[in-house]
Amino acid sequence: MAQNMLSQKSKPSYGVIEMPDRITKRDYDTVVIGGGPAGLAAALEAREKGLETLVVETRDRLGGIPLQCIHPGFGIHYFKKDMTGPEFVYRFIDKLLSTDIDYTVKSYVNTAKYVSPMEKKLEIITPYGTEIVGTKTIIYAAGARERTRYEIGITGPNPAGIMTAGEAQTLMDMYGVMPGKRILIVGSGDVGLIMARRFVLEGAEVVGVAEILPYPSGLMRNVQQCLKDYGIPLLLSHMVISVKQCNGRVSSAVVVKVDENFKPIQGSEKEIECDTIVIAAGLKPRTKLLESLGAQIDPRTKGPVVNEYFETTIPGVFVAGNALIINDYVDYAVEQGELAALAATKYVDEKGIKIKKPVKIVLGRNMRLIVPQMLTLTSDVLFYGRVARPEDNVWLSFKEIGFKIPQLRVLPSIMIRQKIRLDKLRMLKTDTLTVEVIPRD
Amino acid sequence: MTKQVKKIICIVCPRGCEITVELEDGKIKSIKGYSCPLGKQYAEKEVVNPERILMSIVKCVGGDLPVVSVKTAKPIPLSRMIEASKALADIAVEAPVKIGDKIVENLLGLGIDVIATRPCHKQKEE
Numbered sequence: 001m002a003q004n005m006l007s008q009k010s011k012p013s014y015g016v017i018e019m020p021d022r023i024t025k026r027d028y029d030t031v032v033i034g035g036g037p038a039g040l041a042a043a044l045e046a047r048e049k050g051l052e053t054l055v056v057e058t059r060d061r062l063g064g065i066p067l068q069c070i071h072p073g074f075g076i077h078y079f080k081k082d083m084t085g086p087e088f089v090y091r092f093i094d095k096l097l098s099t100d101i102d103y104t105v106k107s108y109v110n111t112a113k114y115v116s117p118m119e120k121k122l123e124i125i126t127p128y129g130t131e132i133v134g135t136k137t138i139i140y141a142a143g144a145r146e147r148t149r150y151e152i153g154i155t156g157p158n159p160a161g162i163m164t165a166g167e168a169q170t171l172m173d174m175y176g177v178m179p180g181k182r183i184l185i186v187g188s189g190d191v192g193l194i195m196a197r198r199f200v201l202e203g204a205e206v207v208g209v210a211e212i213l214p215y216p217s218g219l220m221r222n223v224q225q226c227l228k229d230y231g232i233p234l235l236l237s238h239m240v241i242s243v244k245q246c247n248g249r250v251s252s253a254v255v256v257k258v259d260e261n262f263k264p265i266q267g268s269e270k271e272i273e274c275d276t277i278v279i280a281a282g283l284k285p286r287t288k289l290l291e292s293l294g295a296q297i298d299p300r301t302k303g304p305v306v307n308e309y310f311e312t313t314i315p316g317v318f319v320a321g322n323a324l325i326i327n328d329y330v331d332y333a334v335e336q337g338e339l340a341a342l343a344a345t346k347y348v349d350e351k352g353i354k355i356k357k358p359v360k361i362v363l364g365r366n367m368r369l370i371v372p373q374m375l376t377l378t379s380d381v382l383f384y385g386r387v388a389r390p391e392d393n394v395w396l397s398f399k400e401i402g403f404k405i406p407q408l409r410v411l412p413s414i415m416i417r418q419k420i421r422l423d424k425l426r427m428l429k430t431d432t433l434t435v436e437v438i439p440r441d
Numbered sequence: 442m443t444k445q446v447k448k449i450i451c452i453v454c455p456r457g458c459e460i461t462v463e464l465e466d467g468k469i470k471s472i473k474g475y476s477c478p479l480g481k482q483y484a485e486k487e488v489v490n491p492e493r494i495l496m497s498i499v500k501c502v503g504g505d506l507p508v509v510s511v512k513t514a515k516p517i518p519l520s521r522m523i524e525a526s527k528a529l530a531d532i533a534v535e536a537p538v539k540i541g542d543k544i545v546e547n548l549l550g551l552g553i554d555v556i557a558t559r560p561c562h563k564q565k566e567e
Contacts, residue, residue, distance in 0.1 A: 067559065070496045070497070070498065070510035070511075070512070070558060070559070071496045072494045072496060072512065073452075073454070076453070076454040077454070082453070082494075083558075084496060084510065084512055084558040084559075086510055086540070086558050086559035086560075087540055087558050087559075090540055090559070090560065172498070173498055173508070173510060174506060174508070175506065175507055175508070176498060176500065176507045176508035198496075200523070201495070201497060201522065201523060201526040202497075202526065202530075203526075203527070203530075219457050220450045220457035220459075221450055221451065221452040221453075221454075221456075221457040223450070224449075224450040224452055224457075225452045225493065229491075229493070229519060229522075414456075414457075
């Protein structure tokens with residue numbers, strides 16, 4: 001009966017369904033959670049390698065966040081072509097629609113249960129009811145969520161007009177709704193910078209971008225093309241200490257300059273009139289489902305602890321994209337999706353990922369975070385990391401194997417991506433490997 | 442002879458290279474700091490006549506979303522961006538729209554078209 005209910009014919013017509021969805025099986029080799037770039041890339045690679053694959057997406061269509069990133073700058077590395085977010089992601093969507101990969105939209109994985117190494121049970125809520133699906137592996141690519149006002153210390157009343165940058169982007173560039181007229185942006189994350197330009201181009205005034213750090217947290221190209229191009233003031237070492245309201249709507253914000261310890265400087269308070277406050281305080285990997293499975297979380301990346309296969313501490317549960325680590329480039333999310341899919345294929349074929357020698361990655365000098373955090377020493381490793389502070393003329397050093405790569409400049413806003421081959425790693429005598437940034441002379 | 446040094450941040454890709462351009466009497470003498478040919482081209486253009494791709498949205502009637510995202514097929518002068526964006530505010534198209542469909546021909550007489558960057562499917566009847 002369940003099978004019958006799932007067939008295409010018996011589905012009710014359900015308002016706007018751009019892409020009809022389908023769950024045709026009870027058991028899969030892999031279920032990809034999240035239909036954004038990492039998830040789509042993972043699903044395509046997994047299917048290519050012969051895995052029975054299902055994609056579960058919460059929004060009403062596949063594509064994820066790039067659907068609303070209408071600015072150019074995507075695909076330079078992956079497709080060698082400058083594209084906007086939707087153009088980039090539709091390459092993957094169109095490809096996926098030409099395969100027999102199963103997918104379901106307006107759906108989410110409510111619970112996940114680890115039954116045995118080769119069996120996980122997922123409870124998926126879909127518009128047609130709840131489905132219980134078994135799978136050998138999970139590729140978790142549910143992306144990140146935006147940090148909220150409360151996480152950057154803007155407490156107090158909650159009038160209309162306070163939203164995150166991504167929410168403003170969804171409103172404007174998916175639904176054509178202008179969120180305000182005089183806008184203060186708090187935090188200089190990339191989404192905030194990109195929205196600053198969008199607001200100006202759509203006729204709003206951006207009164208400023210307040211950043212608590214002494215340097216912008218977004219990419220320099222976005223500081224240039226989104227702020228400097230339009231003369232939008234960037235207030236470095238500034239924070240918002242209170243929000244004022246009038247008739248239930250934001251009316252102004254009080255900003256203050258901070259010292260090097262982020263303590264407000266007395267007497268530097270300034271009241272800025274605005275009707276909208278957009279929070280662009282960065283992203284945090286989504287981990288709720290992983291935590292419910294018992295996966296270990298890294299307090300640095302805020303994502304799961306993984307090995308070089310992007311496998312979490314739960315066997316057969318892999319992670320890719322911004323759910324793993326906050327990436328600078330969509331290309332990295334795609335790359336991680338493809339790697340996770342290859343790893344899932346290995347897992348299915350070999351009934352698990354074997355450990356040759358467990359190695360723990362240790363953060364050394366000027367390294368703030370890194371993935372993977374552990375190694376099995378059975379494969380080449382692709383490291384993604386971030387430094388703690390800007391530094392010029394340094395080595396990126398993998399201490400115990402004596403491997404160093406020169407770096408002209410390292411910045412917290414630019415992710416370090418470094419591949420280390422297995423033959424180099426085999427020289428490791430210890431059970432830890434320290435990654436550090438050290439001066440060049 | 443007037444010498445001038447311009448420092449620019451490349452916007453071609455997310456790497457954001459810092460490029461230094463030396464000018465003599467308005468002519469480019471040297472370009473340093475780029476790491477790809479596209480970056481060099483960008484710097485050459487940027488010191489004389491900065492250009493950007495304009496991205497925006499236009500209304501889409503009868504679509505599964507109320508707007509469709511668009512961009513200029515080629516970069517337009519930075520100085521015309523706001524004017525160009527205003528011109529797009531009055532445009533409405535009818536669904537369905539495919540990626541690459543021409544939305545506006547010869548925007549502001551610049552000789553550059555505006556094309557769709559996101560499909561907009563026809564809204565299905567309930």
